Every structure is written in structure tokens, then in C-alpha cells.
Amino acid sequence: MAETLFPKRQRCKACRGSLGKTVNDPVLFGLYCSPKCAGIANPATRPEDAPRECTTVRDGKKAFKRVYRSEGEIPDRLREDPSTSWYTCAAGHIHIGHTRMGTPETFRMLGSPEDLADFLVKRRGKATHAQVAKAAGVQPIRLKELENPKKGQRVDVHVLFAVMAVLGSRPGVAMKELRA
Template sequence: MAETLFPQRQRCKTCRGNLGKTVNDPVLFGLYCSPKCAGIAEPSANAGYQGTPRECRTQRDGGWFFKRRYRSEGEIPDKIRDDPSTNWYWCGHCGTLHVGHTRVGTAEKFRMFEDLGEDLPDLLVKLRGKATLKQVAEVAGIRPIRLKELETG
């Protein structure tokens, strides 16, 4: 049976505190009120920090920025949810929903492969989507560890 998630869930699964009482209150994984309750580390405050994973940040205008954070699927605008090239996922770093898309914009096409060491990992992660490393490696005919090495740079 699936867990009841925010906004139907009104209490934190761990501490039983109020969940998402105000618009600015965090809701992590749809179940928890804080990183401590969710059992994850405090997310980094700087998107440019190397410890911030790619799933939580995006590159725009030559800089790194955090992706938009949503507390529930209902908060994602209908226009985005209805677009077949988008999907959303729970971020393991910050515990919120992020939206990802499979289309590549013209700015990204021109930026791509300017620096092979930096751009190839981003491209591989983006194209992999929800497939696991093992699945992609099997299709590509390489070992999963080699694919992971390529993705991490």
C-alpha cells in the first residue's frame, strides 16, 4: 500500500509535527518536516558548491542555480505536468520534487561539448533519465562502473 503524501498527510511521519503549515515550510519526500526527520544531511546552500549533486542544480547563463523545489505533485504547474518531455523526481539531496525534461534547448546545443570533460557527464546523466546505470551499461555493452566514471567526470 502506498504512503499518503503531502498535502493529504498533515503530520510529519517521524516527529508528528505539522507538515507544510505555511507556504514556506519545507516538506521532504512528502512525509517529513525537516532534514533531521527525513534522515538526510542539511542540503548545501550554494548551488555552485561541488558537493551539490547535479540532480539538485541546473546551469543557466554561465552559472549554477538550484532547480525549482516543489513540495507535492499538485504544486507543479499543469502546463509542466502535461508536457510529455518532462518528468519529476524526488531529489535525494534536498528531499523535494524537481522537474526534469528530456528536450535540449538551442542554448544547450551550442554549449554542449565546449569542454568535453565538463559537458559529457551532464549530457550522459540527462539522456539516461530514469534508467539505472546497470540498464544503460547493458545496452551499451560496457561495465556499469565505466559508465559511472564517465558520468562523474
């Protein structure tokens, strides 16, 4: 069973103290009120001492990344942008990862059928399956199969190329050097 996380959770999992009572109170991993309760070391107080996942470079200087106590605290414009990702660091905070808001994405590496499906859904945007399928000259069910891959399901590469052309993209291949 999944744990109930902050803000629904109001009590620390370890000490049962108040969790996130004020805006400045830390909430670690969505469960704990302090590093002691979470069983981790105290976080760094200087950006130079903090792990890379907690810092960024601003104006040529290392600085702490913005800390969020729950996914709900992430601004809507960031949370809804398809290029934004977030993660929980070792110190128990939620940080924004890579985001490419305002800059067009020109290249994306795919490592699985799910990556391809995610790309197609985001690239399609607000267009319907029927609109894209009609423009590509394929059946809507074939586009849905590309966007919802199932194990053992075969994909027609002609459909993939037709859909990608309509979406203004082309597939590519990354090659590793073969060593004999």
C-alpha cells in the same frame, strides 16, 4: 500499502509536527518536515556545493532547480506536457527533469516495449485509435496492442511500420561496436 503523501498528509511522519503549514516550510519526500526527521544531511546552501540533481545552469552560472513539495504544485502546463518528467532528489525535493516544451522532438531511444507504447500514445495525440488505424490500413485492435504491450504478446512489424508512417516517424536502431 502506499504512504499518504503531502498535501493529504498534514503531519510529519517522524515528529508529528505540522507538515507544509506555510508555503516556505519544507516538505521532504512528501513525509517529513525537516532533514533531521527524514534522516538525511542538511541540504547545501550554495549551488556549488549541491549535488548535480538539485542544480542547473542559468546564464552560465550554477543555480538551484525549482523545488516542489508535491506533484500537485507542478504547473499544469508542465505536468500535462508529454516531454516533461519529474523526480525526487536525494534531498527529498521534487524537481523537474528533462523537458522539451516548445521544441520538436527529433530522436528518442527506446529500451523496452513500454517505451515504444509511450511513444505511440504521445505521438498519436488526440487522434482516436480508429482514425490512426484507418489511415494506416490496420485494425484498431492492432494499434491498441502496440500501445498496451503484454508479456508474451507478439507484434506484427508490418502493423508497426504502417502506424509509425502515419504518425510521421520511422523506427531506428542504435548499434554498439562489437569487440572480438
